[in-house]
Amino acid sequence: MAKAITVLFAASEVFPYVKFGGVADFSYSLTLALRALGHDVRVMMPRYGNISERKYQIHFIKRLQDIPIKIAGRDELITVKSSSINNPKYKVQSYITTNSYYFDQRKAIYHNPQDGKPFPDNDERFILFSQSVITTCLLLNWFPEILHCNDWQIAIVPAIAKILYPNKFKKTKFILTVHNFANQGEFPESTFDKIGLPAKVKENFIHNGKFNFLKAGLLYADYVTTVSPTYAKEVLQDETHTNGLNKILIQKNNSFAGILNGLDPWQWNPRFDDDIACQLNNSDFESYKKCNKEDLLKTLGLEVKIETPLVGMISHLEPHKGIKLLIEAMDKIMKEDIILVLLGTGAPDLTKRLQKLTEEYPGKFILKNVYDEQLAHKIEAGADIFLMPSIYEPCGYNAMYSVVYGTVPVVRATGGLIDTIEPFNPATGEGIGFVFDEPTPTALAKKLKEALEAYRNKELWQSIIHNCLNKQFQWKETAEQYVEIYRSLIKT
Secondary structure (H helix, E strand, O other): OOOOOEEEEEOOOOOOOOOOOHHHHHHHHHHHHHHHOOOEEEEEEEOOOOOOOOOOOOEEOHHHOOEEEEEOOEEEEEEEEEEEEEOOOOEEEEEEEEOHHHHHOOOOOOEOOOOOOEOOOHHHHHHHHHHHHHHHHHHHOOOOOEEEEEHHHHOOHHHHHHHHOOOOOOOOEEEEEEOOOOOOOEEOHHHHHHOOOOHHHHHHHEEOOEEEHHHHHHHHOOEEEEOOHHHHHHHHHOHHHOOOOHHHHHHHHHHEEEOOOOEOOOOOOOOOOOOOOOOOOOOOHHHHHHHHHHHHHHHOOOOOOOOOOEEEEEOOEOHHHOHHHHHHHHHHHOOOOOEEEEEOOEOHHHHHHHHHHHHHOOOOEEEEOOOOHHHHHHHHHHOOEEEEOOOOOOOOHHHHHHHHOOOEEEEEOOHHHHHHOOEOEOOOOEOOEEEEOOOOHHHHHHHHHHHHHHHOOHHHHHHHHHHHHOOOOEHHHHHHHHHHHHHHHHHO
């Protein structure tokens, strides 16, 4: 049996403690999948003010209390606490960084709930957390073989370790997973001075006249991954996806890969999902769907019309998610006999336009402008069709969730959606969804209409549902690909 690998996995969000996007699900599922393969993996994240220490049994570690961390020339005290994430079979230890000013007092991860804007000191917040990752290893005298960082928030960890503590971390290899290359952590150049690194390395942190967390991560990481093979190709070929940082990826040559995320069988599974009204019995899909559709309509305060197609969306309200496409296509979409429910928060201007549309189409278009994990599960189980019109999409978790819940996806052909959603072919009976190519309102409305026509053909729809319910997105396969990368790095 191959030797177990020691891994410290650092992320700004981890389910179930807190969730803003796919990073939280990735952090939860991959670490537990690695544990299932026999590896010594631990996860580390900040404790935000909306995380209950009592609920998650977060407790003190004697050696990791009141630790001074220098940031912007002053000392900030942190305490690192312990907890664990679990599924019914496995457990992974969590290290939780606490700090009163930067984390405990903020009841959100990245954005101020009052105005929806990013906290202006997010640079200092995640410098502090990154320093806490390094400091925890130093104080525990535990230097994992792999330190796996996620997104710009954790991207400077490899640089700090290699520049300030090269001897301590000489046997540690650093991997950076980028979940979306558009989010780079750009701040004024002066941010560099807050870290405490020598001036001679400053140019490795500056891109287009700004401090860029992600650039440093790409340069100092030993290996970079992203969350689907097609998205990896797209970022290499089109510099607009990366703000020009793809040049670094091209130079990294064989140290960059796109690995498709899996689905966690314990977290998203209609057969034992406690957040939905009725769980799926393999022999009776129709009753499962009818029950959850009725429950969703009642939850939304709508009249129960089981025969009316119910279209669901769960999305950040941002341009790259195709929200402008949706708005521009709404006149055509609303001519159909459907109900469309959209769950999500995001850009204030798009939110206002969507709220106005709910007034124009009462009872037909519903916007739930909140983050609600339980409602997300209810939409995946209760909708007939799931809409994801992304301009670009690194992975596309929600389209994958919809497939396993028997909710047929209508998506645009981009990134991870190309890798996961095979278009349905009536001639062969193969495929699990409907895919449109052009990012236009007309193409979106046309493909949704095609899906609605298929929905009204009961025999055809049952064939698509059958394909969906037999589709599997295995985390075990994803974890094995990461282990292969880990082992190749450890050998070098």
